[in-house]
Each structure stands twice: as structure tokens, then as C-alpha cells.
Amino acid sequence: MFIRACSAVGIVIALLFCDASADEQSSTASRRAATPDLLPNIVVILADDLGWNSVGYQNKEFLTPHIDSLVASGITLNRFYVAPMCSPTRAGVLTGRYPIRFGCARAVIPPYRDFGLPTSEVTLAEMLSTLGYENRGIFGKWHLGHRRAKWHPLAQGFTHFHGHYNGAIDYFDLSRDDVRDWHVGYDALDEKGYATDLIADAAAKWIKQSAASDAPYFCYVPFNAPHSPFQAPDDAIELYGNLSEVTGRDNKHREIYKAMIGRMDEGIGRILDSVEASGESENTVVWFFSDNGGVGKLRGINKPLKGSKLTVFEGGIRVPACVRWPAKIAAGRSTEVVCGYIDILPTLVAVAGGQCANFTEKPIDGIDLTSVLEEPGSTVVSRPWFSYHGQSGPSSEHLAIIDKGWKLVVNGPQLTDVSQLRKGAHLIRLFHLEQDLNETNNLAREKPKKVNQLAEQLVDHRALQPPDAVLPYGIGQAGFVPPPLWSLDPTDPDQLVGRHETAASK
Structure with a gap:
């Protein structure tokens, strides 16, 4: 396998070995395959509505051995902050900017909304594409625009998409608003199974394929779990929950929530196994976190933090988070540095040998955390x-x-x-x-x-919020009819799919 290095390293190698045969160059490159100068693979794993107190390393009631292993083998980010709900966090992760700047902060993007991540924003996937990351896959929940093809992941820098456009899909029939929402690329996919399993398996398979390439890869896995609807396979509920000893809907949902987390953790394990099997685990960055805190109606899942999802108290915006990168990050560390979702892009761009200023003149609100990740005791400049x-x-x-x-x-x-x-x-x-x-x-x-x-x-x-920001959640819901299979036409990126029916038009 050829080395995955910054361009400057490639030039030096070319000058030093210009008289060597192609076989000798390849052999030399293989011998250097674990050196710190090589660009790392990047895996970002995002849970959905995972509470602060809903992971094993915080609360033994929840069984998450694979998430716990990431904590044990990397650095725990104890003061990691996100937006108080789904879509804004995803927008900030992919842009490094507070989503209020481009109208993505006020509300999530519901099925009936004609709105998406503006194409004028430069995404993490687009930046990494110019830094040598030829394979850039997303597996799971997009939630950043789905009614026009211009907002599709493949139009926002990714090379592969496998999952669903909307949030809150049914985990078994893979639908939203009674219409199936499951795709590979732009095409509807007739695939059967439990959503969390399908997401994890697709990501693991793609990592195996991408690791065979000469180039590093970027794998983004935004699980829908453990977001409602509260659904899990019977065997998962039997293993992780205990429905027989609880009464009341919310208490039963909490037991199913435990099973959903356990099943997601199993999927994370398969993804990590795929990384390990590639032989490149040492130089693969794995960043895990949740998009917001847990919902308030499920007892104790954010304890001892105040508040929950849809609040700006700590329980709504401070989430479990950790980063593993064996080549650079010592195992078992933790930091109290205030950091969060907008820092992921500038950090990963720096890890990939780039600078955000080379890609956009817009202000990047996040900062590069590589010193915090790699150097014990390192801090960052104080910022609001x-x-x-x-x-x-x-x-x-x-x-x-x-x-x-x-x-x-x-x-x-x-x-x-x-x-x-x-x-x-x-x-x-x-x-x-x-x-x-x-x-x-x-x-x-x-x-x-x-x-x-x-x-x-x-x-x-x-005051940063523009006048054309996403509308409040409930506006436009009445009379909405989704498109068949949530189909999008990439040849007509501005075409609006789905429609609204008034009482007179029915």
C-alpha cells in the first residue's frame, strides 16, 4: 500500500527515491505505513439524544462496553458542548460555525420544511476531499435538508450515503410519515432490518472497502439511536432492559431506551472491529459524542446535570464525548477544557494537514483542539x-x-x-x-x-440569525404530503419534492 502522506512528504520521497524501481518505492512506503507523518483515517460517530448519564463509564446501569473502550483508550472530553437539538448540531459539526450564522439554529428540519444546509457553506467533507480523503461516507441520519437534491449529502461533499434523510424514522419499517425513507445515494433501497444494525453494518463494510485504498477515508456515522420512537428488537430488550418489572409508559420507554443504546454500542463495536481488521487502528481518529442531551421524560438519564434536550441547561447541551487516536493520544486521559461540536471541523482539518482559511473566508467559530488532545494539561484561549x-x-x-x-x-x-x-x-x-x-x-x-x-x-x-432562517417547528405541518419514497432527482437539484394540500384542494 502506498503511504498516505501530506504532499510535502510525497515530494521528499520522490526526490530521495527517484532512481529506485516502483517495487522498491512501494516496499519503502509499506515500511512507513505506521509513521506519524501519515494522514489518519477519520471516523466520527454521533449518537442521537444520548443522555449524560446513559453510558456505562458514567452509569453501570447502561451497558456500553465499546463506548467505554473508546474512553479507556483515548481522551474523555468532560466539558463537550453541542446544540440543544438535532439539526443545529449536525450543521455545526460539518461547518465549524455556529449554525445561527446561516439560519440552521432556531429549529430542527422537520419533514415538511423546504430548508437545508446552505450550499454556500463549505463542509468538512468538502475540505477533506481536497486534502487527500478520496472516500467520504455517511451512514445514518442526515437531517440537514431533504426536499431538494442540492441539500443531499452527495451534493455536500460526501461520496457515499447510506441511511435516511429525516429524523425519528420507524426503526423497523424505515419510514417517516408512513413513507419509506431509506436510501443508498439518491436511490431508494429495499433493505430489511433494524435501522441501527443496518447503519453499523453498512459503515463497517464500507470501512473495510475504503481501507484497501491508497488514500485515507472519512467515515461519518450519525446514528438515529436512541432517539424516539422507542423501539428495539425483543432480544435487545431482554438483554439490556427489564420491562417485566416496570409500570407506566415513560418507565417502559426508559427500559427500551437502554436496549436501543446497547444495540447501538454493539454496532459501534462492529465498526471498531472493522477499523482494527484493516490494520490501521493506530492511525485512525475515532470521535464519539451525542447531538444533544437526553429527553426530559426519561428518569435520570442526564443526572446529575440540570435540564434536558431542548433546554440550554447543562443536561441539554453537555454530552458524553471522547476521542481515540492511538498514534497521538495517550490512553485514559481526560480534560475539562470547554469545547464542542463547532471545534470538530477545524481540529480534523488540522489533523489532515490543512487550514480552514484556505477553504473559506467566512468566520470559523470552532478552534483546533489538537494540542488539547495530544498534550496533557494543554488548554485553549478563553472564549465565550x-x-x-x-x-x-x-x-x-x-x-x-x-x-x-x-x-x-x-x-x-x-x-x-x-x-x-x-x-x-x-x-x-x-x-x-x-x-x-x-x-x-x-x-x-x-x-x-x-x-x-x-x-x-x-x-x-x-442578532446573527438571518431573516431567511429555518422557521419555527410547527409552521407548515398541516396538509403536507411526502414524495413517494422521499425521492430526489439529482439532475434537477432545485426541484422541490412533496407538496402541501389545503382542505379545498383535497
Whole structure:
């Protein structure tokens, strides 16, 4: 196998061995196959609605040996933050930018929404494509636009897609709104099985195929699990849950949720086995995290953190996360550095030998975390960290900022001026996270100057949202009719699929 190196390394090799035969060059390259100068393979694994307290290394009630193995063999990111819901986190991961900048922060993208990740954004897959990553696959849930082909993963830098466009699909019949949503590329796929198993198996198979290439690969695995609907195979429920000893719908859902996580962990194990079998595990980056916290109705899954999905408290935005890269990251480490989803792109681009500034003039909000990952005790320059969503509309929005050990949470009408906070329409909470990471002591009344200082930054952040941002969640739902098999035509990337029927038109 030829070496997978930066262009400069390739030039040096060419000069040193210009008189050698092709066989000798290939042999030399093979002998260098484990050197740190080579570009690593990249595997990003994203869980969906996985609570802080829903992994084995945090809570032995949940059986996740393969996730736990990643923690044991890599670095745990104890202060890793994401958006409070699905689509915005995915948008931030792929762009390195706060999704509010391009209208993807207010709400998720539901089936009836004519909206997607703007094609003007430069994605991680597109950047890696120019850095030598010829194979760039995505397996699982897209959730970044599905009603026009221009928003399809294959139009956003990926070379292979296997999975579903929408969130919250049925795990067994692979449908959303009673229409099957399961695809390879642009084509509907008549494949049977449990969604989590199909995603993991497809990713593992693709890794095996891609590892045979001379080029490094990028494998992105956004599982739909353990997002609702709460569905798991009977054998998984028997192994991981205990329905016979619980009553009440939410308690039963919690047991199924455990089974969904266990089944996902099994799939992660098969993906890791495929990496190991390739012989390139040492130089493969594996980054695992959740897209937001767990849902609030399932008891204790974010404990001891306050809040849940769709809130900007810690339980909604702080998630389990770890990175394994044996060639560069010492096993068993952890860090308290504040970091998160927008940092993944600049970090992986740096790992691949590139610089974000070479791909876009737009501001990249994330930072390169390679020093944090590789150097024990390393920190980053202090920066404010923002969280936002307005899924219900401008009358009820959720904003938070973490800065220099403090956190301000503001819930209420759209915030355009700090003076609004004196009118009593907002719930205002100020926490000193360095001393109160679980947000138990509200200091807002005692520290009005600190509230105003942080609120000014929240006003500026909220003002970034463009007028053509994704609409609040419920708008446009009535009368929507999905396209057959959620079909998209790549030859007409702007064509809108699906339609809305009014009472008069039915």
C-alpha cells in the first residue's frame, strides 16, 4: 500500500527515491505505513439524544462496553458542548460555525420544511476531499435538508450515503410519515432490518472497502439511536432492559431506551472491529459524542446535570464525548477544557494537514483542539460559548452563554436589547459553573452587572440569525404530503419534492 502522506512528504520521497524501481518505492512506503507523518483515517460517530448519564463509564446501569473502550483508550472530553437539538448540531459539526450564522439554529428540519444546509457553506467533507480523503461516507441520519437534491449529502461533499434523510424514522419499517425513507445515494433501497444494525453494518463494510485504498477515508456515522420512537428488537430488550418489572409508559420507554443504546454500542463495536481488521487502528481518529442531551421524560438519564434536550441547561447541551487516536493520544486521559461540536471541523482539518482559511473566508467559530488532545494539561484561549434555540417561535426562545467560568441562561421572548430583561418577561439564571457545574444556585439577583455583561454578548449572538432562517417547528405541518419514497432527482437539484394540500384542494 502506498503511504498516505501530506504532499510535502510525497515530494521528499520522490526526490530521495527517484532512481529506485516502483517495487522498491512501494516496499519503502509499506515500511512507513505506521509513521506519524501519515494522514489518519477519520471516523466520527454521533449518537442521537444520548443522555449524560446513559453510558456505562458514567452509569453501570447502561451497558456500553465499546463506548467505554473508546474512553479507556483515548481522551474523555468532560466539558463537550453541542446544540440543544438535532439539526443545529449536525450543521455545526460539518461547518465549524455556529449554525445561527446561516439560519440552521432556531429549529430542527422537520419533514415538511423546504430548508437545508446552505450550499454556500463549505463542509468538512468538502475540505477533506481536497486534502487527500478520496472516500467520504455517511451512514445514518442526515437531517440537514431533504426536499431538494442540492441539500443531499452527495451534493455536500460526501461520496457515499447510506441511511435516511429525516429524523425519528420507524426503526423497523424505515419510514417517516408512513413513507419509506431509506436510501443508498439518491436511490431508494429495499433493505430489511433494524435501522441501527443496518447503519453499523453498512459503515463497517464500507470501512473495510475504503481501507484497501491508497488514500485515507472519512467515515461519518450519525446514528438515529436512541432517539424516539422507542423501539428495539425483543432480544435487545431482554438483554439490556427489564420491562417485566416496570409500570407506566415513560418507565417502559426508559427500559427500551437502554436496549436501543446497547444495540447501538454493539454496532459501534462492529465498526471498531472493522477499523482494527484493516490494520490501521493506530492511525485512525475515532470521535464519539451525542447531538444533544437526553429527553426530559426519561428518569435520570442526564443526572446529575440540570435540564434536558431542548433546554440550554447543562443536561441539554453537555454530552458524553471522547476521542481515540492511538498514534497521538495517550490512553485514559481526560480534560475539562470547554469545547464542542463547532471545534470538530477545524481540529480534523488540522489533523489532515490543512487550514480552514484556505477553504473559506467566512468566520470559523470552532478552534483546533489538537494540542488539547495530544498534550496533557494543554488548554485553549478563553472564549465565550453560545447556545440557542427558538423552536417554538420568537415568543419563547432559549439562550445561554458560558464565559470565564460563568453561565447566563435567558428564556423568554426574542432578546434584542438588554433593557428587555428589566421588564420581567424573561427567566434569568446566572451560575458560577466553576463552583456549581450542576446549576443549582442562581446568582442573578446578586450579580446584576455580570448579568448585563453576559446578556450584551447574547444580544449580539442572537442578532446573527438571518431573516431567511429555518422557521419555527410547527409552521407548515398541516396538509403536507411526502414524495413517494422521499425521492430526489439529482439532475434537477432545485426541484422541490412533496407538496402541501389545503382542505379545498383535497
